[in-house]
Amino acid sequence: MCTHGDFLQAWTCLPEAVRSGRAAFEVHTGRPLFAYLEAEHEAASVFTRAMNASVAVDALLDGVALSGTERVADLGGGEGALLAALLCRHPNMEGVLFDLPHVVSGAGPLLRERGVADRCAVVGGSFLDGVPAGADVYLMARVMQNWPREGAARILRNVSRAMGDSSRLLIVGHLPEGRDTTPFLQAMSLYMYVLYGAPLRTAEEYGKLFAETGLTLHAVHRVEDGESVMDVRRA
Ligand SMILES: C[S@@+](CC[C@H](N)C(=O)[O-])C[C@H]1O[C@@H](n2cnc3c(N)ncnc32)[C@H](O)[C@@H]1O
Structure with missing residues (x-):
């Protein structure tokens, strides 16, 4: 999960996150993480598998x-x-x-x-x-x-x-x-x-x-x- 697609690329928006007070993930994708996951099924599957495997x-x-x-x-x-x-x-x-x-x-x-x-x-x-x-x-x-x-x-x-x-x-x-x-x-x-x-x-x-x-x-x-x-x- 940490190195997958938008989960990793969100880090590139860290400077804008610090300036704006919005989460870097939201700056990068235009949506807060849980709203993004509702629409992005492949990323949601990666997220869910990561959660299930690490309880x-x-x-x-x-x-x-x-x-x-x-x-x-x-x-x-x-x-x-x-x-x-x-x-x-x-x-x-x-x-x-x-x-x-x-x-x-x-x-x-x-x-x-x-x-x-x-x-x-x-x-x-x-x-x-x-x-x-x-x-x-x-x-x-x-x-x-x-x-x-x-x-x-x-x-x-x-x-x-x-x-x-x-x-x-x-x-x-x-x-x-x-x-x-x-x-x-x-x-x-x-x-x-x-x-x-x-x-x-x-x-x-x-x-x-x-x-x-x-x-x-x-x-x-x-x-x-x-x-x-x-x-x-x-x-
Ligand atoms: C980081 S995950 C942790 C999942 C699980 N508790 C674990 O430890 O593996 C956060 C969970 O909060 C859920 N969540 C996010 N917003 C929520 C909301 N408004 N109401 C209920 N659950 C929500 C997500 O769908 C996700 O399953």
Whole structure:
């Protein structure tokens, strides 16, 4: 994915992105990444295969105890590769896969192949408008880092509204540590800036977003140079 077509060529628009405040990918293609993927099927297939092949299942399973969880909603869950891995490890758990309608419409084969389709509801929608209620655990893997501040706050407000008093929100993704950020995470941060116009956030920066959206950071499972897990609750 990193070296494919527009994903690579977007880097040539980095100077204009810095000047204009728009994502380099959007400057290069004329569309934000997810709108572009809806229309460009070959690139969407490359993106989806990259996501499915690199899910952060170990960070999630090592980082947080999920026993006792009955219902997990994976928001922006793509075709469900991470959710399927989770459901395979927890045979009594049920899942809700939530993503844009044209993305979840392709999820059936993967969920059936992994043997979890009968325990997994599939819901198409936009988390900018709202998310399904009633899950014990809400999962957002490699999703919050796709959004500049305004979109990120809107998504978190919608998740906060859907959460019950005992629900947890698990945010999975790269989590830099300010001045101590490793070269790899600096590179990831620059790549997120090129694709989405949003560099990676530190836990402190997330903390400010949580405070504005009715949430609070409960615990962090940190994986250096890997994907970390933030365990977030309603404030
Ligand atoms: C970087 S991918 C991560 C996919 C998956 N969570 C993973 O870790 O492999 C971000 C996902 O967010 C989804 N997404 C983007 N905009 C969305 C929206 N408005 N509502 C719901 N999902 C959205 C994309 O379709 C994509 O599947």
